[in-house]
Amino acid sequence: MHIVETLLILVAACIGFALLARHARLPYAVVLVLGGMVLAFIPGAPRVELDPEIALTFFLPPLLQASALRTDWRAFTGNIRPILFLAVGAVLFSALCVAAAAILLIPWLPFTAALALGAIVAPPDAVAAAAVLGRLRLPKRIVTVLEGESLINDAAALVLYRFAVAATLAGAISWSEAGVTFVALAIGGAAIGWAIGRGAVFAIRRLDDTLLETAMSFVACFASYFAAEFAHVSGVIAVVATGLVLGRAQHALTARTRRESRAVWEFIVFVLNSLVFILIGLQLNEIMDRMEGYSGWDLAWFAGVLSAVLIASRFAWVFPASITPRLLPALARYGQPGPWSHSTIIAWCGMRGVVSLAAALALPVTFPERDLIVFLAFCAILATLVMQGTTLEWLIRRLGVEEKRRPGMSVEEAAARTLIAHASLREMERRAEDVLAGAIAQDLLPEYRDRVRLLDGINQGAIAAERASRLEHRLHALRAGRARLLRHREEDGLEEELMVRLTEELDLEELRLRRLLGAEHG
Structure with a gap:
């Protein structure tokens, strides 16, 4: 079947499975993987092989940059200790634990090959966890730590993976060389990513075109990855650095670019994530065909x-790591330790994904026990996705970690809106003092003063109720205006371009009112 037809069928299947996951209240990553496994065994279904190079070079960069774009830099740096403890420490610890268990279970497997297996399954994929976390209101620290880990852990795992594979084929490994190389790869990747990110920001500010600016963000994403790989440094770290630079420069973009590029990135991320997980499931028949030499029980x-070792090793690392700042107060300034319930959630968010499968499939054909390693990696992905993915929401609610939605506007939001309102009022009062052009500003002053008055008293019940009522009235008036505009187009005719512009303005105002009403009602 032609690749375009296959791709369209897979995207349609992804939409169907995503709807099924929504109705079943299951993480869509789990449903997509299981659905892909079902599709793989349908008679006559086309066999879709996941090229590891495509997985790492086509899927990984945009998914990483999308996460980096929405990362809170201040929260990221404020929790850098737990993030590094997980992204580097937990990855290395899990890889060693899996390698040790593999040697005990499969004595004929060389240590370096077992270490390669450990490196393959060590990095968790936060995409699967995000399907659950997005539906819940978790403490910001948990979300920051998990997202920060997902930005870095792939780089740590892939460096260890490359050394283990090279050592297996060459017959030796130097731990000191591996450590120095990891630092060099990380620094080199960060430097290239930062440079390309700054160059992209410089170009975007001068393009003055929303479509071109959005396209440039994608070009920067892949440019940083390929440039870093060409320079033999970490492409993963380079993409993350580029995303962080672009994310911090979002305020310099136009409002239209921010809004439309966000929509484009959300669409791309959904499609890529969906294809990644359904492709994982579709690999099952290909993997099982190579397992004829082993018994089912083995x-x-x-x-x-x-x-089980993979899941347990994360718990064995997370809890002692969370205690370290209490034993060494000097480390506390790099991230305060959270309660044990937070550590439990972080430890349970260990689902594996496309990086693990791509790394397994990328093993050389002559690699010792290659087919068995690929099968074990697939089983680790499936086990963690199904077991942890389906129980994560239950565990969060059971531990009472989910934050309750407070009625009304949060104190932080009210304070920020009050600052904006006061600054706007001062500017309008300044303009009203102009003898020649102050008449219009004088007419607008009551609206700005009213907004300040309402925000200053936001914590008073009567004021909040009044504000919500005013928002409701404005929303109903806006709907009446849209209905009249539609009748005008049908009765008298209206240019489509003008209709699109007016509708867009009404849509933006409706979104703003609905967001404010959501803050009021909780």
Whole structure:
């Protein structure tokens, strides 16, 4: 079947599975993987092979940059200790634990090959967790730590993976060389990513075109990855650095560019995430075809034990790491430790994804026990997605970690809106003092003063109720205006371009009113 037709069928299947996941209240990543497995065994279904190079170079850069774009830099740096403890420490610890278990279970497997297996399954994929976390109101620290980990852990795992593969083929490994190389790759990748990010910001500010500016953000994403890989440094770190630079420069873009580029990125991320997980499921028949030399009991035993070790190793690392700042107060300024319930959630968010499968499929054909390693990696992905992915929401609610939605506007939001209102009022009062052009400003002053009065008293119940009522009235008036505009187009005719512009303005105002009403009602 032609690749375009196959792609369209897969996207349609992704939409269907996403709807099924919504109705079943399950993480859509889990449903997509299981759905892909079902599709893989339908008679006559086309066999879709996941090229590891495509997975790493086509899927990974935009997904990483999308996460980096929405990362809160201040929160990221404020929690850098727990993020690094997970992104580097937990990855290395999990890889060693899986390698040790693999050697005990499969004595004929060389240590470096077992270490390669550990590096393959070590990095969690936060995309699967995000499907659950997005529906819940979790403490900001948990979300920051998990998102920050996902930005860096792939780089740590892939560096260890490359050394383990090279050592297996060459017959030796130098731990000191591996450590120095990891630091060099990280620094080199960060430098290239920062430079390309700054160059992209410089170009975007001068393009003055929303479509070109959005396109430039995608060009920067792939340019940083390929430039870093060409220079033999970390492409993952380079993409993350570029995303962080572009994310911090969002305020310098036009309002239209920010709004439309956000919509484009959300669409791309949904499509790529969906394709990634359904492609993982579609690999099952290809993987099982190579397992004829092993008994079903042996495969189930190997997969069960290694998956259990993988899950347990994260708990064995997270809880001692969360205690470290209490024992060493000097580390506390790099991220305050949270309660044990927070550590439990962080430890349970260990679902694996496309990076693990792509790394497994990228193993050389002559690699020792390659087919078995690919099968075990697939089982680890499936076990963590199904077991942890389906129980994460239940665990969050059981531990009472989810934050309750408070009625009314938050104190932080009210304070920020009050600052904006006061600054706007001062500017309008300044303009009203102009003898020649102050008449119009004088007419607008009551509206700005009224807005300040309402925000100053936002915590008083009567004021909040009055504000909500005013927003409701404005929303009903806006709907009446839109209905009249539609009748005018039908009765008297209206240029489509003008209709689009007016409708867009009404849509933006409706979104603003609905957002404010949501803050009022909670």
